[in-house]
Amino acid sequence: xxxxxxxxxxxxxxxxxxxxxxxxxxxxxxxxxxxxxxxxxxxxxxxxxxxxxxxxxxxxxxxxxxxxxxxxxxxxxxxxxxxxxxxxxxxxxxxxxxxxxxxxxxxxxxxxxxxxxxxxxxxxxxxxxxxxxxxxxxxxxxxxxxxxxxxxxxxxxxxxxxxxxxxxxxxxxxxxxxxxxxxxxxxxxxxxxxxxxxxxxxxxxxxxxxxxxxxxxxxxxxxxxxxxxxxxxxxxxxxxxxxxxxxxxxxxxxxxxxxxxxxxxxxxxxxxxxxxxxxxxxxxxxxxxxxxxxxxxxxxxxxxxxxxxxxxxxxxxxxxxxxxxxxxxxxxxxxxxxxxxxxxxxxxxxxxxxxxxxxxxxxxxxxxxxxxxxxxxxxxxxxxxxxxxxxxxxxxxxxxxxxxxx
Amino acid sequence: xxxxxxxxxxxxxxxxxxxxxxxxxxxxxxxxxxxxxxxxxxxxxxxxxxxxxxxxxxxxxxxxxxxxxxxxxxxxx
Numbered sequence: 001x002x003x004x005x006x007x008x009x010x011x012x013x014x015x016x017x018x019x020x021x022x023x024x025x026x027x028x029x030x031x032x033x034x035x036x037x038x039x040x041x042x043x044x045x046x047x048x049x050x051x052x053x054x055x056x057x058x059x060x061x062x063x064x065x066x067x068x069x070x071x072x073x074x075x076x077x078x079x080x081x082x083x084x085x086x087x088x089x090x091x092x093x094x095x096x097x098x099x100x101x102x103x104x105x106x107x108x109x110x111x112x113x114x115x116x117x118x119x120x121x122x123x124x125x126x127x128x129x130x131x132x133x134x135x136x137x138x139x140x141x142x143x144x145x146x147x148x149x150x151x152x153x154x155x156x157x158x159x160x161x162x163x164x165x166x167x168x169x170x171x172x173x174x175x176x177x178x179x180x181x182x183x184x185x186x187x188x189x190x191x192x193x194x195x196x197x198x199x200x201x202x203x204x205x206x207x208x209x210x211x212x213x214x215x216x217x218x219x220x221x222x223x224x225x226x227x228x229x230x231x232x233x234x235x236x237x238x239x240x241x242x243x244x245x246x247x248x249x250x251x252x253x254x255x256x257x258x259x260x261x262x263x264x265x266x267x268x269x270x271x272x273x274x275x276x277x278x279x280x281x282x283x284x285x286x287x288x289x290x291x292x293x294x295x296x297x298x299x300x301x302x303x304x305x306x307x308x309x310x311x312x313x314x315x316x317x318x319x320x321x322x323x324x325x326x327x328x329x330x331x332x333x334x335x336x337x338x339x340x341x342x343x344x345x346x347x348x349x350x351x352x353x354x355x356x357x358x359x360x361x362x363x364x365x366x367x368x369x370x371x372x373x374x375x376x377x378x379x380x381x382x383x384x385x386x387x388x389x390x391x392x393x394x395x396x397x398x399x400x401x402x403x404x405x406x
Numbered sequence: 407x408x409x410x411x412x413x414x415x416x417x418x419x420x421x422x423x424x425x426x427x428x429x430x431x432x433x434x435x436x437x438x439x440x441x442x443x444x445x446x447x448x449x450x451x452x453x454x455x456x457x458x459x460x461x462x463x464x465x466x467x468x469x470x471x472x473x474x475x476x477x478x479x480x481x482x483x
Contacts, residue, residue, distance in 0.1 A: 184478045223475030228447040235440035251471040261466035262413040266443035283482050354483040
């Protein structure tokens, strides 16, 4: 296949994407509709033979990739494109591009300008919180039906009208206390990850609004808990096949302090069993005063997704912990400033800030991706990281970026 | 007594009840046996920790950390 000239940046040759495992059928179709003689890399047993077959053929099927590389005239390309548009073994036709080593393209003068973080404008929260808006929730977004999200926190207000009619499974791992939330934090986090998109009053504030809620109380009504209680909650969530565990909790760490082997090993087991654990990166920073704190325990474990916080202007939150050593890293960010969500009755709703608020955004979004793609564990982590919106901020602060709903 | 969490090695993770017995004999007052995570939690005298660490069933022993949320009226949570 010799390079010819085509429109700027193209060679004049074409690439045809084939449907899975349909190379033989595709060869027949390409001959029938466009008169193309085809060779396949599956036939070639030696380099020289391949080159000979190649120069004789109009079309070379790259067997392992289900892609055909060909040269063809305009009429043939039209015929192939029509065939690709209908059912059959051809999926897509595109012009072959010229590709350069980075920096070698003479036209590539400068890298495009990096968009600045937008200046904060007061968000319009008449129908939906700014957090739901920036993670891309709209009427077409899945609602997490069939997903099981465990929120390990201070429990849930079972009397809250915004959760009426929802399937809620509860357990308390705080001795002497029921799952009924006497603090508020748990209710707020469950609201963000699993609450309603259209509550009776106020804006929609929940992401996986049809998920099954697993409310695990691992922090007492005074807000305190131990590793033991948290591990029990984690075990319960894994045993119940929860797709995602959201942990808006943590203990501060010192720079360079090793992460917990116990939590890391537990998280790896959880991942193998299909449970993704998402945890708050921590609120110990005071960036305006010049300090960035390391990621808290247990979010600093490699197998736990650490979530930092951004505000409605797209800036990193002042308190958001960062990647300051090689131990704990921020993996993604979520909306974490001035977040409206549920609060125990009679107050019903409250605004809070924290990586505690960013975390359930990520957990809810994870549940939606799990539902959308049927993926769990590491594949689900990959989906979140891959689809996150890249931000013009250091990856030490935002990881792969702002989580985005399917 | 110190609250600890023990992570059990892969090799022994299939029979956590037996591991818990072994840990009891080494001085652990067992609190929870968590099959899903291959973790056993409990209380133990500080001096007995090295003994537990040396067991072939044990991958890691850690003192449990405390977690604390700020009060409900705090600015940042």
